[in-house]
Amino acid sequence: MIEMSSDENIVVPGEELAVIEEFSPLFGAYSDENGYVRASLLGKVAKDILNKVIKVTPLSSRYLFPSIKDxxxxxxxxxxxxxxxxxxxxxxxxxxxxxxxxxxxxxxxxxxxxxxxxxxxxxxxxxxxxxxxxxxxxxxxxxxxxxxVILASCSVCGAILKREGDKLICPRCGNVEKRKIASSYINLKLTD
Ligand SMILES: [Zn+2]
CATH class of the missing domain: 2.40.50.140 (Nucleic acid-binding proteins)
Known part of the structure; x- marks a missing residue:
């Protein structure tokens, strides 16, 4: 298996990895109803270009202790x-x-x-x-x-909030919430 992988390729559940026309999910991934391949677990993503498959390997439990600036x-x-x-x-x-x-x-x-x-x-x-x-x-x-904040849920209905500019908007009930949003806010594409 020819794999392209690096430490930077850490993905979270629900994260978009590819479209189904490009890669088929092999392990740790699934394709949604819109034809996107998404991670089903927290792990490292590897793409097999030759066989057009993608897999997510769970992260090993390496225990770390944070230090200043981490x-x-x-x-x-x-x-x-x-x-x-x-x-x-x-x-x-x-x-x-x-x-x-x-x-x-x-x-x-x-x-x-x-x-x-x-x-x-x-x-x-x-x-x-x-x-x-x-x-x-x-x-x-x-x-x-x-x-x-990289992920937040609606205080009214509990749905995951979607980032739009400097606001977080509930895709279910339309509630708008204010947070100190990180540039890396995770915009999940969820379907009900
Ligand atoms: Zn809501």
């Missing part, structure tokens, strides 16, 4: 005062970290206008953040444009 992925657990508490789950490449790790995001580390932290993040949001302290719980920052 990028991490986590969920907003709750908000208290000027702080959002984060459950840190993955490193910037979505690899699992030694757990459980906690992070806290202070209003001063958002880098966007707004007095209340709830204007920028909400419980359940998946965020990408930079580690700025060296001990668990880690202090986090989302000041950079590449950092912030």
């Amino acid at each position: 990028i991490v992925i986590g969920y907003v657990a709750y908000i208290k005062g000027e702080i959002a508490m984060i459950n840190i789950l993955r490193d910037g490449n979505f690899r699992p970290l030694t757990g459980p790790l906690a992070g806290f995001l202070h209003i001063s580390q958002i880098g966007a206008e707004g007095k209340h932290i709830s204007e920028h993040v909400a419980p359940g949001d998946l965020i990408k953040a930079r580690v700025i302290s060296s001990e668990n719980p880690f202090q986090l920052s989302i000041k950079h444009p590449s950092l912030g």
Whole structure:
């Protein structure tokens, strides 16, 4: 099998990999009703150009511990005062970290206008953040444009919000929500 693969080819479930005319899903992928091949798991994507098949290999459980300046992925657990508490789950490449790790995001580390932290993040949001302290719980920052909320759901109906410009819009009920959105917000193409 001739494969083209690299460490950068980390994909998340639902991510578009190819169109069915180009590649058939072999493992860890599926084709949707619109003819797109999508990842069905978190892993590394490999394309076999010769046989026109695509596969996603699950990431190995290499346990890592974040250090200062590292990028991490986590969920907003709750908000208290000027702080959002984060459950840190993955490193910037979505690899699992030694757990459980906690992070806290202070209003001063958002880098966007707004007095209340709830204007920028909400419980359940998946965020990408930079580690700025060296001990668990880690202090986090989302000041950079590449950092912030990468996936959020509608507070009214629970559907995954879609990014349109600087807003997040619910494809199901039309609710518009405000977040500090990361440039890498994951726009899933979901069908109900
Ligand atoms: Zn909604």
